[in-house]
Amino acid sequence: MLKDREMEQRLRNEARTLLEQGKVDWFIGFEPGSLKFATTPLITKDKNDTERLVINSFIVNNLADFLTQIKGRVGIVAKGCDSRSIVSLIQDNKVAREDVVILGVPCTGLIDLSKVEKLTGKYRDELDDITREGNKVTIKVNGNKKDFPTTQLLFDHCLACELPTPKEYDVLLGEPSPPIANPVAQEKIEKLKQLAPEERWGVWEKELSRCIRCYACRNVCPACFCQRCFVEETEPQWVFPAPRWQDNLMFQIIRNIHVAGRCTDCGECERACPVNIPLRSLAREMYDIVGELFQFKAGMDKDAPPLLTHYEEEEAEGIFR
Amino acid sequence: MANKKINKKDIAKLLNQWGQQFAVFVPSRESGVAAMAKWDGKDTSFLDWYRNTVVPPKSNFLPPMEEMFRFQKDKEGYQIELPPDGGKQLIFGIRPCDARAMAIIDANFKDLYQDPYYLSRRNSAVLVGLGCDNPSESCFCTSMGVSPAESNDVDLMLTDIGDEFLIEEVSDKGKELIAKTTGLKGATKDDEAKAKEAKKTSYDKVTRKLDTEGIADKLQASFDDEDFWEKVAAKCVSCGICTLLCPTCYCFDINDELVRQQGTRFRSWDSCGFPTYTKMPMENPRAEKWRRVRQKVCHKFEFYPMSFDVIACTGCGRCIRLCPVNWDITQVLESVPAKAKVRK
Amino acid sequence: MIKWLDFMNPRTDWEPKLVGFLCKWCSYAGADLAGTSRRKYPANMRVIKVPCSGRVDSLFILKALRLGFDGILISGCHPGECHYQTGNYRARRRVAITKRFLEYLGVEPERIQASWVSASEGGKFADVVTEVTNGVKEVGPNRLFAERQGNGTKAKKRG
Numbered sequence: 001m002l003k004d005r006e007m008e009q010r011l012r013n014e015a016r017t018l019l020e021q022g023k024v025d026w027f028i029g030f031e032p033g034s035l036k037f038a039t040t041p042l043i044t045k046d047k048n049d050t051e052r053l054v055i056n057s058f059i060v061n062n063l064a065d066f067l068t069q070i071k072g073r074v075g076i077v078a079k080g081c082d083s084r085s086i087v088s089l090i091q092d093n094k095v096a097r098e099d100v101v102i103l104g105v106p107c108t109g110l111i112d113l114s115k116v117e118k119l120t121g122k123y124r125d126e127l128d129d130i131t132r133e134g135n136k137v138t139i140k141v142n143g144n145k146k147d148f149p150t151t152q153l154l155f156d157h158c159l160a161c162e163l164p165t166p167k168e169y170d171v172l173l174g175e176p177s178p179p180i181a182n183p184v185a186q187e188k189i190e191k192l193k194q195l196a197p198e199e200r201w202g203v204w205e206k207e208l209s210r211c212i213r214c215y216a217c218r219n220v221c222p223a224c225f226c227q228r229c230f231v232e233e234t235e236p237q238w239v240f241p242a243p244r245w246q247d248n249l250m251f252q253i254i255r256n257i258h259v260a261g262r263c264t265d266c267g268e269c270e271r272a273c274p275v276n277i278p279l280r281s282l283a284r285e286m287y288d289i290v291g292e293l294f295q296f297k298a299g300m301d302k303d304a305p306p307l308l309t310h311y312e313e314e315e316a317e318g319i320f321r
Numbered sequence: 322m323a324n325k326k327i328n329k330k331d332i333a334k335l336l337n338q339w340g341q342q343f344a345v346f347v348p349s350r351e352s353g354v355a356a357m358a359k360w361d362g363k364d365t366s367f368l369d370w371y372r373n374t375v376v377p378p379k380s381n382f383l384p385p386m387e388e389m390f391r392f393q394k395d396k397e398g399y400q401i402e403l404p405p406d407g408g409k410q411l412i413f414g415i416r417p418c419d420a421r422a423m424a425i426i427d428a429n430f431k432d433l434y435q436d437p438y439y440l441s442r443r444n445s446a447v448l449v450g451l452g453c454d455n456p457s458e459s460c461f462c463t464s465m466g467v468s469p470a471e472s473n474d475v476d477l478m479l480t481d482i483g484d485e486f487l488i489e490e491v492s493d494k495g496k497e498l499i500a501k502t503t504g505l506k507g508a509t510k511d512d513e514a515k516a517k518e519a520k521k522t523s524y525d526k527v528t529r530k531l532d533t534e535g536i537a538d539k540l541q542a543s544f545d546d547e548d549f550w551e552k553v554a555a556k557c558v559s560c561g562i563c564t565l566l567c568p569t570c571y572c573f574d575i576n577d578e579l580v581r582q583q584g585t586r587f588r589s590w591d592s593c594g595f596p597t598y599t600k601m602p603m604e605n606p607r608a609e610k611w612r613r614v615r616q617k618v619c620h621k622f623e624f625y626p627m628s629f630d631v632i633a634c635t636g637c638g639r640c641i642r643l644c645p646v647n648w649d650i651t652q653v654l655e656s657v658p659a660k661a662k663v664r665k
Numbered sequence: 666m667i668k669w670l671d672f673m674n675p676r677t678d679w680e681p682k683l684v685g686f687l688c689k690w691c692s693y694a695g696a697d698l699a700g701t702s703r704r705k706y707p708a709n710m711r712v713i714k715v716p717c718s719g720r721v722d723s724l725f726i727l728k729a730l731r732l733g734f735d736g737i738l739i740s741g742c743h744p745g746e747c748h749y750q751t752g753n754y755r756a757r758r759r760v761a762i763t764k765r766f767l768e769y770l771g772v773e774p775e776r777i778q779a780s781w782v783s784a785s786e787g788g789k790f791a792d793v794v795t796e797v798t799n800g801v802k803e804v805g806p807n808r809l810f811a812e813r814q815g816n817g818t819k820a821k822k823r824g
Contacts, residue, residue: 033647036458040647043555061646065558069610114353123372125458193769200771201809210354212376212385212590216560220645230724232597238724241576242386242589246810250731253770257723260762272645274375274562276352289765294758311754313744316761321780321793 007055007105007174011077014103014171018075019047024101025072030059036125037113041066053077055173057111057132060155062266064089064222073099079107081157081266083166084299085222088262091299091306094225104169106177109150109158111137112271116153120146151182157267157280160185168302188281204249210275211248213241217269217279218255223262230254252279256286261307263287264298325488325505326512332365332486334504336413343411343447346381348374357381357412371414372455373637377568378412378419379426382442385565389438389575389586407442414451417472418462418637422568423448424474428629429571438588447494450475451486453523459638461529461651467635469527470520482515531651533622533632539657540623546658547611553653554614556646561592563640563648564617569633572598593617618653681735681801683710685794686725688718690748691783692740698787706791707798710738717741719752723763726777731810736776736801740793743781753781772809775800 011029018024026045031052033040039058042049043066055077063076064085078086083104089095111132113124120127120139128140136147151159158164158180165176192200215231218224231239231251238254240247256263265287270280290296293316296307304310327335336345340360348367349358356376391402427443430436452470456462462469472478476495479486487508490496499505508516543549564570574591577584592598593616599607607613625633634650641649687693693714699706715721718741729737739760747753760779768774778800780793 034641034649034652035647038647040649041556066556118353123455123457195771197768197771197773200769202771204770207352210351212561212565214561214565214592215595216558216562216645219558219560228597232595238728240578241574242587244386246731249810250727253766254724254727257727257759257763257766260766268645272560272562274566274643275354285769286762286766289762289769293761293765308755308758311751311758316757319761319764319779320757321778321796 004055004174008053010173011055011103011105012050012053014173015050015053015075016047018101019045019050023073024075026070027075028063028066028070029053029077029103030055030061030063036127037111037130043070055105057109057130058113059105060110060268060271062220062222062268065220065268067095067100067222068225073101075101075103077105078102078166078169079105080161080164080166081107081264082222083168084163084264085262085266086299087168087302088264088299088306089222089225090302091304092262097302102166102169102171104166104172106165106172106174107158107161108164108177109154109161109180111153112155114276115155119148119152151180151184154180155267155271156185156188157265157270157284158185160265160284162297163300167300186284188278189285192281205245207277208248208252209245211243211245211252211277212275213243213248213251214274216272216274217252220268220272221259221263222266223259224255230258252282256282259283260286261290261294261296262298324490324508324513325499326482326485326508327488327505328485329365329368330484331504332368333363335502336360336365337362338502338504339411339413339498343409344407345411345413347413357414360413367414371451372453372457373416373419373639375566375639375643377566377637377639378415378423378448379568379571381410381412381446382423382439383426383571383573383590386587386589387438389588391585392583394582408445410442410446411449412446413449415448415475416453416637417450417469417474418460418465418467418635419568420448420450420472420474421465421467421635422637425569425625425629425631425633425635426571428631432628447477447498448475450478450491452478452480452520453526454481454519456523456527457638457642458529459641460527460636461531461638462636463524463527464529464531464533465632465634465636468520468524470523480516480519482512482519485512487512487516527636529636529638529651531636531654533654536632536654536657537623537626539659540619542660543658544615544619549656549658550611550615553618553656554611557594557610557614557648558646559594559596559610559613560645561590561594562643562645563650564592564594565590566639566643568637568639569621569635593620618650622654679806681709681798681806682733683736683738683794683798683801684729684734685710685712685738685740686715686718686721687712687738687782688720688741688748688753689714689716691742691746692718692780692790694784695740695782695786695790698785699791700787702787704787704791706794709798710794717747717749717752718756719747719749719754719759721756721759723759726760726763730772730776730807733807733810735805735807736778736797738793738797739777739779740782740790743783746783773804775804776807 015027029042030039031042037058041061062082064082090097131138135150137150137153139146159182162179239250263283265284267280339345345360346357347360348355348371355374388404393400430439450472456469476492478489478491490499572591573588575588577586594613599605621633721739726737741753741756764777778797782790
């Protein structure tokens with residue numbers, strides 16, 4: 001998928017047309033970032049900016065995050081996970097379907113630069129180039145090339161992805177791509193489940209000790225759109241503002257419960273965390289709990305009621321006496 | 322006066338020696354996150370991978386969370402208990418950009434009010450600087466008047482000259498420390514030449530540039546340009562990463578935690594990027610994101626220089642590296658219009 | 666020297682501190698009935714009356730754990746009998762995911778309990794509180810958020 005020129009060209013044309021014809025007020029996509037291999041969100045009203053739009057293996061952000069901030073009709077680039085977040089926002093009545101034009105990107109998974117750094121032992125700006133062909137990724141360092149299987153370098157959430165090609169879209173920019181659904185994606189969580197319960201809590205104590213309460217995890221999440229988050233509430237004060245591990249863990253637990261049924265496992269929370277807390281091990285588990293208990297998957301059907309407003313006559317037996 | 326040097330293999334011994342008088346902090350990596358942590362007595366592997374920490378060294382002087390005092394209410398009034406003295410710190414491996422940042426925010430903590438918590442740690446600490454030999458693509462220290470390999474803001478400055486470090490005494494505190502330190506060798510003219518060469522190489526490796534000429538005036542002229550700031554702020558998600566992890570940011574919040582008649586007053590990091598930062602009972606002057614983004618940029622490059630004659634940025638590059646949306650201050654500053662837009 | 670109150674410190678004469686969120690229309694009335702019927706049951710539960718079990722936000726459950734409560738009970742009308750029609754259905758989903766999620770993290774399952782108790786089930790209420798109290802007594806005091814270095818919880822090993 002790296003630099004799929006055809007998809008990019010089609011995207012640029014579609015985006016330009018949408019703005020030219022006044023079908024949307026804003027267009028949100030990705031453009032090259034200011035760091036090597038990075039991309040950055042492009043949010044624009046200007047049709048000439050659409051020339052800079054890109055599609056590659058580094059388009060990490062979940063652009064649906066911006067939909068609740070922008071007023072007006074929006075044209076938006078969406079990978080599978082992003083499109084599910086958009087559908088989830090439609091289910092929540094935060095966004096009207098007719099106000100978004102979804103340009104779907106069939107995703108073949110994104111490359112995790114921190115995995116690249118770990119495997120090569122080099123920082124990302126010390127690499128010459130990263131190219132991708134089929135099932136392998138070629139990394140060039142100091143003129144030497146080395147191949148890696150893609151499964152070693154994709155994000156865990158991409159490896160676990162069930163819907164890489166958007167189901168809900170106005171334009172699909174390329175051929176649909178199949179889910180990867182690689183079991184290695186669940187390794188972190190499986191390892192955690194093998195620990196005795198008393199050890200598990202200790203793991204979270206240790207991980208959340210690094211948290212500085214930057215709230216990047218919350219702010220990059222499309223499901224977190226509250227004008228006033230519970231952590232900002234002072235009457236009553238649910239969570240103490242200072243970054244003690246106990247309160248950091250409180251924040252994470254409650255945040256994950258609050259986004260239950262709307263989290264699409266896009267992995268942004270874990271990627272955005274500056275201190276490498278394995279947040280996806282929380283988010284994905286909640287995603288699986290919701291799937292197991294209520295057969296609910298976030299963002300799959302825009303007409304379905306959200307998880308916590310729906311109920312069946314009989315379900316979740318054995319929880320209540 | 323001749324400089325000293327030390328073999329990299331002897332660093333552990335040196336740190337242990339200093340550990341007799343100081344709590345020694347060295348770069349460490351936990352779960353892939355580099356931060357200054359207490360020296361464990363043996364691990365010097367940071368010499369292989371260390372570039373710069375994620376958490377800036379301000380955390381040693383203005384911790385992410387600290388107890389200011391404990392209090393208890395009784396019949397007479399309030400009894401206050403201050404926290405115990407933290408002891409002297411030695412930060413080993415601080416980069417020139419971060420050391421300069423400490424000097425920049427010192428001005429704030431010594432201004433009208435002398436902050437005892439910050440200053441007691443700061444005044445008793447020793448900073449042992451380490452010159453960069455592998456600056457990151459996000460670094461732009463050279464544009465902010467900082468050299469990656471030289472510093473006047475540390476007590477000792479180390480330069481990598483192959484198997485050894487050259488040690489320069491920068492401050493009186495540094496001189497005193499060296500006078501009491503054993504196991505160091507004298508540096509030769511050859512070593513000095515190697516160090517000079519290494520410093521120049523480091524300087525040239527910093528490729529990201531920013532022109533700060535007249536930036537304060539440009540920002541002042543653009544203050545009311547809402548369209549410009551809306552564009553600049555569009556992709557910001559209002560998290561606190563760029564501010565909390567910035568070595569020259571120092572905002573904090575104070576909260577009390579009460580249990581019946583007792584409590585503790587805490588001070589913790591705060592960020593002007595948070596939507597509720599300026600929230601008051603009647604209004605929030607920076608409710609809109611573009612106002613908060615404008616505040617951050619102007620504070621660092623216009624308001625702080627107005628008060629303290631120095632730009633509150635040392636080009637460490639953390640904000641660029643760690644931002645979840647790759648918002649880039651150097652790109653923003655370069656795009657500030659040169660002339661004021663005519664007011665609507 | 667200020668004696669720092671550590672209400673989470675276990676003492677040898679420890680009695681569990683429980684909190685019960687009882688819905689006003691059914692469970693609270695049921696609890697009342699248990700009292701007027703002179704049913705004896707452990708006195709460890711502090712009751713918070715809520716208009717409906719659906720009012721119980723997961724925030725309440727977590728805050729109770731954070732404050733140091735050893736066990737939490739959420740009790741409402743039987744499904745289909747909610748005074749507000751659907752409140753207890755919401756509670757069921759919410760409590761289910763909260764309980765499962767906390768168990769994944771290592772919280773002892775005995776700490777978070779839920780029940781359907783109607784206004785006429787005074788006996789059942791007394792039984793529920795007795796069972797919950799005994800369950801919590803077995804897992805011991807809530808040391809989840811105590812200041813220590815990763816000692817984990819006392820949750821039983823899973824088979």
